[in-house]
Amino acid sequence: MSDNNIVDEIFNNILSGKSLIKNRRALTIDYVPDKLQFRDEETKTIAQTLSVALKGSRPSNLLLFGKPGTGKTAVVKYVIDNFIKKASKMKMNIHVPFINTKFANTAYKVLFEIAEDMQINKAGKEYQVYFTGLSLGEATDRILEYIKQQQLHVILVLDEIDSLVDKNGDDILYNFTRANERITEGGFISLIGISNSLTFKDKLDPRVRSSLSEEELIFNPYKINQLQKILSERIVIAFYENTVTDGAINLCAAMAGKENGDARKAIDLLRVAAEIAELNNKDQVTEDDIRSAQYKIEKDTNNEIIKNSTTHTKIIILAILKSKQGNTGDVYDIYSRFCLQTENEPLTQRRVTQIISELDQLGIITTNIINQGRYGRSQKIKLTISTATIKEALKDDVFISPLVNLIDQYNIENN
DNA sequence: ATTCCACAGGAAACAGTGGTCC
DNA sequence: GGACCACTGTTTCCTGTGGAAT
Numbered sequence: 001m002s003d004n005n006i007v008d009e010i011f012n013n014i015l016s017g018k019s020l021i022k023n024r025r026a027l028t029i030d031y032v033p034d035k036l037q038f039r040d041e042e043t044k045t046i047a048q049t050l051s052v053a054l055k056g057s058r059p060s061n062l063l064l065f066g067k068p069g070t071g072k073t074a075v076v077k078y079v080i081d082n083f084i085k086k087a088s089k090m091k092m093n094i095h096v097p098f099i100n101t102k103f104a105n106t107a108y109k110v111l112f113e114i115a116e117d118m119q120i121n122k123a124g125k126e127y128q129v130y131f132t133g134l135s136l137g138e139a140t141d142r143i144l145e146y147i148k149q150q151q152l153h154v155i156l157v158l159d160e161i162d163s164l165v166d167k168n169g170d171d172i173l174y175n176f177t178r179a180n181e182r183i184t185e186g187g188f189i190s191l192i193g194i195s196n197s198l199t200f201k202d203k204l205d206p207r208v209r210s211s212l213s214e215e216e217l218i219f220n221p222y223k224i225n226q227l228q229k230i231l232s233e234r235i236v237i238a239f240y241e242n243t244v245t246d247g248a249i250n251l252c253a254a255m256a257g258k259e260n261g262d263a264r265k266a267i268d269l270l271r272v273a274a275e276i277a278e279l280n281n282k283d284q285v286t287e288d289d290i291r292s293a294q295y296k297i298e299k300d301t302n303n304e305i306i307k308n309s310t311t312h313t314k315i316i317i318l319a320i321l322k323s324k325q326g327n328t329g330d331v332y333d334i335y336s337r338f339c340l341q342t343e344n345e346p347l348t349q350r351r352v353t354q355i356i357s358e359l360d361q362l363g364i365i366t367t368n369i370i371n372q373g374r375y376g377r378s379q380k381i382k383l384t385i386s387t388a389t390i391k392e393a394l395k396d397d398v399f400i401s402p403l404v405n406l407i408d409q410y411n412i413e414n415n
Numbered sequence: 416a417t418t419c420c421a422c423a424g425g426a427a428a429c430a431g432t433g434g435t436c437c
Numbered sequence: 438g439g440a441c442c443a444c445t446g447t448t449t450c451c452t453g454t455g456g457a458a459t
Contacts, residue, residue, distance in 0.1 A: 108443055133435025135442060310446095328422065348448055353423065369423080373457025376421030 010279075018283060019240070020274050026238035027271035029264060032077045037233060038226050039075050042217055046079045046192075049215050053190050054092065054153060059180050061191045061212050065198050066219025069262030072194050073159055075219075080157070094153040101164035107172040108132070110164065111139040114156065120146045140175050144182055151186030161193040162200040170208045177211040221261030227253035230263050231270060239274070244285045248273065251287045255294060269293050302385045305362055306393035312347055313355055314400050315339060317390060320356075320365060320381050322407055327370075327378040328353065338403055356381060 025031055036043060046062065053060035064072045080096050087094045097117035104113045115121050115129035120143060127146045129139045147154055156176065158164065165173070173191070180188050193212060201209055222230065231249050252273070256266030270285070272293035277285045306317065319335035320326065332349050339346040347355075356379070359365045368380045383390075387407075394400045 106444065130435060132433070132443060133441080138442095347446095349422085350424085350449080351447060354447090357424085369454090371454085371456050372420080373455075374418090374420060374459090375457075376419085377454060377456085378420095378422055 018278070018281065020243040020278055020283075020285060021238055021271075022240050023238045024271075026234060027267055027274075029268075032074055032081065033234070033237070036071065036075060036078055037230055038222065039071050039219075042071075042075050042219060043079060045215070045217055046076065047083075050079065050083060050155060050190070053155075053188075054087075054094065057153070057188065059188045059190045060214060061177065061193075062215045062217070063193045063195065063201070063213045064217045064219065065195050065200070067221050067260040067262070068196055069256070069260065069264035069266075070219040070221055071263060072219050076157055076159075076192060076194060080155070083155075092153065093151065094155065096155045096157060098157045098159065100159040102160040105164065105167060107136055107164075107168050108134075108139065110158070110172060111136070111143060114143055115139075118143075118146070118152075118154070136171075140172075140179075144179050147179075147187040147189065148183045148185070153187060154189045155192060156189055157192045157194070159194045160196060162195040162197040165200065165203055170204050173208050173212060174205060177208055222257070222263050223261060224253050224257035227257050227261065227263060227266050231266055234267060235270070239285075243283070244270070244274075245287070247287045248285045248290050251290045255290065269297065272297055299389060302364060302389050303393045305364060306390060311342075311344060311397075311399055312339075312352075313359070314394060314397065315342065315344065315403065316352060316355055317359070317364070317383070318394075318400070318403050318407060320383055321387060321390060323381070326381045328356070328381070329378060331356070331381060341406075342399060342403060 021027065026033075042064075046064075049060050049062055064076070066072045077098070080098070084094070084096060095118050097114045099110055099113045099117070101110060104110045112129055112131060115127075120127045121129060123146060127142050129142055134142075146152075158173075161173075173193075176189055176191055183189070191212060198218070201213060204212065228249055231253055235244050235249070248270075252266055252269050256262050256269060259265055269290060270293075273289040274285050276292050276296070277289045282289070306314065309317070315338045316331070316335050319331045319338055322334050323330045328349075332352055335352060336346045356365070356367065360367045364383065364385060366382050366384055368382075369377065370380050371377050391404055394404050
């Protein structure tokens with residue numbers, strides 16, 4: 001069969017094939033349903049806190065904790081959507097910049113995003129926060145001055161606040177929790193922090209901690225039966241009738257339940273499974289499709305991570321692959337040799353340790369600290385992905401592919 | 416009880432880059 | 438055009454760790 005026929009077949013299959021999904025947006029991360037399940041108490045608390053703050057024209061800060069996919073962001077977005085509608089009816093002057101600090105990952109980027117979101121950058125040159133060039137102090141001053149002049153009520157939402165503080169410290173939070181002392185008349189800023197880490201608070205300056213966590217909410221992970229209900233409800237919105245089997249829903253909930261009760265993951269798994277079923281021209285999403293989806297998501301994620309890594313990270317991955325002992329020293333030796341072979345200046349051991357720990361966080365490898373007494377302390381490093389995945393991801397990298405061939409030779413010699 | 420190994424990982428500093436301001 | 442600013446990736450320096458060896 002020629003390539004053209006394969007393309008034709010796939011094209012025809014997809015276009016003429018049965019569609020299982022009727023509302024794709026309902027299966028994306030940004031979708032906020034009309035009614036949120038199992039989070040009534042949390043919704044009430046946030047709405048109450050904000051209502052009281054707006055009624056009394058005074059700030060009120062909130063801190064939300066919970067593992068990924070426990071509905072923190074969805075609940076906040078849900079409350080805020082309703083708030084904005086209400087406020088515009090009542091002609092209240094409120095602004096709600098929603099900043100994901102995983103993307104706006106420096107203090108300055110957060111300030112820039114706030115200015116963009118509140119359209120401060122269109123308000124006049126004296127308030128403008130440029131993409132770069134200003135000092136942090138000047139950028140903060142301009143935003144606060146604008147809030148003061150316009151007498152705005154601002155509810156600043158910082159999503160993934162823990163990653164911002166990890167990287168940049170809590171200076172920006174300090175500035176904003178203290179800002180109201182400077183905006184004495186008219187406007188004010190309330191802060192809602194959303195954190196994936198429960199220990200995040202310990203990293204804060206005591207003054208920031210006390211004012212930021214006036215009110216705290218913990219989002220517990222969803223249980224498997226709750227995930228089943230969430231999925232069932234979402235399926236009604238997103239899928240045509242009878243297109244997802246009960247078995248598929250149960251397996252999907254069980255898989256996501258095992259990983260911290262992550263509802264986002266459950267919905268994502270379902271979406272990919274449905275796409276696989278559609279591609280195969282099936283009438284229903286079954287358990288097999290869920291399993292295939294799980295495999296595809298893992299494979300695609302790892303492939304993307306490796307492909308987009310720097311040359312040094314790629315060489316380190318290959319060094320781990322080649323290392324027999326799998327300890328830091330051995331991996332560093334092999335890495336240094338690989339660098340010489342590819343005419344790269346090797347990084348220091350300190351930096352390599354850092355990269356290894358980053359790979360651990362990404363789930364590409366696992367590390368275990370082992371103590372060998374007199375023979376020191378080291379990490380046992382193991383790859384969690386297959387050699388085939390690594391080779392597939394690196395095959396198009398002209399600088400690295402000679403090393404991949406070298407690993408192949410090594411494997412043949414050792415078999 | 417003390418020494419020693421082989422690191423882990425925090426803190427600070429630095430270089431290079433890309434931007435604005437005056 | 439030079440001063441100034443922030444960001445990223447890195448190096449340098451340093452302290453801490455825990456169990457085997459002495």
